Structures are given as C-alpha cells and as structure tokens.
Amino acid sequence: MDTDTDLIRRIVREEMLNIFGRCAVTLAQANQPAPPAEPVSPATPVTAPSGDATKDGMSADLAPQAILYTYDDVRQAVMSYQDRHGEKQAKALLKLHGATYIKELRREDYAKIMAECAA
Numbered sequence: 001m002d003t004d005t006d007l008i009r010r011i012v013r014e015e016m017l018n019i020f021g022r023c024a025v026t027l028a029q030a031n032q033p034a035p036p037a038e039p040v041s042p043a044t045p046v047t048a049p050s051g052d053a054t055k056d057g058m059s060a061d062l063a064p065q066a067i068l069y070t071y072d073d074v075r076q077a078v079m080s081y082q083d084r085h086g087e088k089q090a091k092a093l094l095k096l097h098g099a100t101y102i103k104e105l106r107r108e109d110y111a112k113i114m115a116e117c118a119a
Helices: 004-030 071-085 087-096 107-118
Strands: none
Touching: 071 087, 071 107, 087 107
16 A cells, blocks of 8 residues: 555656657657748849839849848947947947947948948
8 A cells, every 4th residue: 555655756757758758759840950040131232123223223212232231230230349449339330320229220321331331
C-alpha cells in the first residue's frame, strides 16, 4: 500500500517527466534548421515615371537621391554617426528632422538622413 509520501512522489515524478518531455520537444523544434529565406535584395533606386523629366533624367517631383531605405538602414547609419561624432551631434541630427528618437523619423526623410550620416 502506498503511503501519502509515496503517492506524492509518484505524482511529482510523472509531472516532471511530462514537463521534461515537453521541453525536449521544444528544444528539438528550436534546433531544426530554419527554412531558407527568400533572398533580400538591396534597396533599389526609384525610377522616374514617364512624363516631364528634367535634364538629368529625374522627374521634377523626385528627390535627386530617391532611394528607398529601411528603418534598420537608417538606425545603423545614425548609430554609426553617433560613434563618429558623439551623442550630442546625433541628437541634434534627429532634432533637425523633428525627432527625438530614430523611430520617430518620417520615412520621407530617410534619404536626407542617410546622406547627412554619410558626410
């Protein structure tokens, strides 16, 4: 006949085995190689629409450097700028574009910020 202690031990053992089994399944799933991701193409330049074009071939409504940048591109550029010029200069750059944090920057300002960070 099982005593209360033996019964509790058996229940705890079964629960622990159940938990360890779930952990093993989770670890096995986590260690499986990820499916190949689609190749990420670098930002591509925006082409001028057909119609009125200036002498350099760009439409009058597009900026000279109308290139699409991602948030991560801008974040890396601003962080690199901060490393080179210091935190005060980086904050001043953000403030110039009406932002306190990188995430507050407007997408249409990304090209300007990238150019300023490269200078």
